[in-house]
Amino acid sequence: MSPSRRFKDEVFEQFARIGKAVASPKRLELLDILCQGPRTVEVLADQACLSLANASQHLQVLRASRLIEAEKGGLYVTYRLAPGVEGFYLGLRGLAESRLAEVEATTRAFLAARGALEAVDAAEVLRRALSGAVTVLDVRPVEEFQAGHLPNARSVPLAELRARLTELPRDREVVAYCRGPYCVLAIEAVRVLREEGFTALRLDTGPPDWRAAGVALAAGP
Amino acid sequence: MSPSRRFKDEVFEQFARIGKAVASPKRLELLDILCQGPRTVEVLADQACLSLANASQHLQVLRASRLIEAEKGGLYVTYRLAPGVEGFYLGLRGLAESRLAEVEATTRAFLAARGALEAVDAAEVLRRALSGAVTVLDVRPVEEFQAGHLPNARSVPLAELRARLTELPRDREVVAYCRGPYCVLAIEAVRVLREEGFTALRLDTGPPDWRAAGVALAAGP
DNA sequence: TCAGTAATCAATAGATTACTTGATTATACG
DNA sequence: CGTATAATCAAGTAATCTATTGATTACTGA
Known part of the structure; x- marks a missing residue:
């Protein structure tokens, strides 16, 4: 085999390490969660519906391909996205959304089942x-x-919404958001709000999307 | 299992179709080649050093995940990148380059072995x-x-370079390029040129990179 | 109609991957 | 020092993926 053939094989083998890392739905979900910020293994396992051992193994795969970084502090190991990975993940997600009709079909079916199909343009809501x-x-x-x-x-927080409805002015439209297009918190929130007589809309993007789009976010309380 | 859990599983399963498609080095190489333009199965198999049947299978995997499109014309099937895939591929490649030290190490070793290590900045050469x-x-x-x-x-073309050296003015610096950073044609060209007394540099990017960067390209003869 | 070529299909063996279970390590705290 | 907890490790099985081989389909042109 020629040296240049060997070179190419080695290089594409490396590229494929990134591909293999994102070839699993559960690992993609872990990346999605990590887009919200650093998390411990336990929290990640819980949110992604994985056993602790299984989550740990997936996280090690992601770490071996350098997409995430680990930091040990006391009893807990905290994982965070490596630089550049959020953008890559959003690119992959966007490609799936634009190329795979099944994504939109699934989303529409899910929203329709909860009566949450909106006719409003996402950019307009933002x-x-x-x-x-x-x-x-x-x-x-x-x-x-x-x-x-x-x-x-x-x-x-959704869990407190019903109890805190009196805080909200009833004569203004409400826009609710959560983690992003595939997080269900805001869907539920809008359902509750409408039930209670509010005019409510869901913003179907989240902080990762806005960061990528250059929207300035606030932090702290 | 809750409906929202099922929804997430379905969505990430779809995202993973894209991931699975790019989890193989050979499929990535096929995408790399297709960044240069549409190609027939035979040409792709040849350039990626795959058997015809194997190349066909890989192409069908890419096609099933909608990253490439096929068009049959007579005896030949021509594959082309689907919209948005070039950018995604460059993003993946860039992430691998920035996160995986092995990519640069492999490249440096390969270049060093052919005495092609340059101290010149890529942007400056462009x-x-x-x-x-x-x-x-x-x-x-x-x-x-x-x-x-x-x-x-x-x-x-590299194959004609030696025979056409008289076309080139000897008092000007020469910059050679080929398909991109992992194509070896320009490396070889620079070697030949230097051997023949030219001052020659390699531009280590290619048309896909320039398109992505917004450089206007010319077409035709 | 028949031969030749491009591409795909089908079946298979070998390698790799995913998830489970139970054991182990490392740290915190009483 | 011993116990509890977070996380990882190790081993096993089922499932999936890769590349190969030989057969088959689809089209072209004599």
Whole structure:
């Protein structure tokens, strides 16, 4: 075999390490979760519905291909995305959305089943959310809100929403968001809000998308 | 299992179709080749050093994940990249380059073995090539040159280089390029040119990279 | 209609991968 | 020092993937 053939084989073998890392749905879900910020193994396993051992193994695969980094602090190991990986993941996701009709079909079917199909343009909802003309709700857990949120959003985790409805003005439209297009918190939040008589819309993007799009996010409480 | 868990599983399963498609070094090499333009199965098999049947199977995997499209014309089937795939591939390659030290190590070792290690900055070489101050050689086969090339490049396929050296002015620096950073044609061309007394440099990017960077390419003869 | 060529299909063996289970390591804390 | 907890390791099985081989299909042109 020629030296240049061997060279190419070696180089593409390396490229394929990245490909193999993202060849598993569960590893992609782990990356998706890590786009929200660093997490411990336990939390990742829980959110992705994996056994602890299985999650640990997937995380080690991702780590071996350098897509994530681990940091040990006391009893816990915290994993975080490596630089450049968020953009790559969003690119992969976007390619799947644009090339694989099944993604949209599945999403539509799921939304339809909960009566959440919207006729409103996503960019328009984001514009309204940024304009200050509507009440913007971040329905993720508080820690995630604090790690980064839309400038004029207020944190009302889904679990607390019903109890805190009195905080919300009834004469303004509400826009709710969560982690991104495939997170279900905001869908549920909009359902609750409408049930209670609010005019509510879902913003079907999340902090990772906005960061990639260059939207300035706020942090802290 | 909850409906939202099922929904997520289905969605990430779809995303993983893209991941699985790029989990094989040979499929990545096929995508790399297809970045240069549409090709028949035979040509792809030949360039990627695959048996015809094996190449066909890999192409069908890529096609099933919608990364490439096939068009049958007479006896030949021509495959081409689907929209958005070139950018995704370059993103994956870039991530591998930035995250996997082995890629650079392998490349450096290969270049060093042929005495082709350069101390010149890649962006600077491209600037010179675009400036018109140097002779720019496109050493790929003529068809590829015609499909798209740097504005002031001239086509001198590597196979013809020695025979056509008299066409080149000896008092100007020569910059040679080929398909991209992992194509070896330009490396060889620079070796030949230096052997013959020219001052020659290699431009280690190619048409796909320039398209992605927004450089206007010329087409035709 | 028949021969020749491009491409695909089908079947297979060998390698790789995913998930489970039970054991083990490392750290914190009483 | 011993116990509890987070995480990893190790081994085994089932499933999946890769490359090869030989057969088959689809089209061209004599």
